[in-house]
Amino acid sequence: MTPFEFVFFLFAIMMSLALTHLIGGWALALRNASEVRWSAALMIWAVVALLLTTGNLSSFWLMRDAPEWNSALVLSNFAFAIVNYVWCVFLTPDADRGARLDLVEFEERERRRYLGAVIVLEIIAIAANIANGLFAAYDNWLFDLALSTVVLVTTVVALLARGKRLRLAMAVIVVTLAAYFVFSATNIGGT
Numbered sequence: 001m002t003p004f005e006f007v008f009f010l011f012a013i014m015m016s017l018a019l020t021h022l023i024g025g026w027a028l029a030l031r032n033a034s035e036v037r038w039s040a041a042l043m044i045w046a047v048v049a050l051l052l053t054t055g056n057l058s059s060f061w062l063m064r065d066a067p068e069w070n071s072a073l074v075l076s077n078f079a080f081a082i083v084n085y086v087w088c089v090f091l092t093p094d095a096d097r098g099a100r101l102d103l104v105e106f107e108e109r110e111r112r113r114y115l116g117a118v119i120v121l122e123i124i125a126i127a128a129n130i131a132n133g134l135f136a137a138y139d140n141w142l143f144d145l146a147l148s149t150v151v152l153v154t155t156v157v158a159l160l161a162r163g164k165r166l167r168l169a170m171a172v173i174v175v176t177l178a179a180y181f182v183f184s185a186t187n188i189g190g191t
Helices: 003-032 040-061 071-091 103-135 141-160 164-185
Strands: 035-037 100-102
Touching (some): 003 071, 035 103, 040 164, 100 103, 103 141
16 A cells, blocks of 8 residues: 555545535435525535535545655645534534424524634645645645635635625635536546
8 A cells, every 4th residue: 555545545534424424414404304494505505515525535636646645744634634524514404303404593503613614624725735735746736725715715704794695605606616626626627
């Protein structure tokens, strides 16, 4: 097993757990809910988590030619995966069987927590992108760094915004960036 395969295995486990929690948790909550009051902003942030987690897992594969994996590189990428998992947990509502699922109330109550997790995730992503570019022969690090910076700023605005429309607009901006990221990271366009 090469050093990359070992690191990728750990990273993929954490990212897969994040996706499993996000998708499975949402499916369980929606199945148990007798009635749902929808929140557009929360649904968009859940799609952002799905896209960014998928894109991050795909983009990590692009570092397979890294000449070496030092402990700082391994730990920074693993910390990123852990925070990504926590973010997915914070975004996933719980619902008791037959209970009403109020996603508007959930978004209002949990917004600071899940947006705070995105902010921590993007700060780690910025540091990891620089490290991956310098030490892991990752060619897309500058693009990912710019994208992470824009997502960080947009998320901070969403966290600080009092108006629901501004928060929704920030979520739309981030989901657009996330869609572009997953499109480029998975090489869907053949580039």
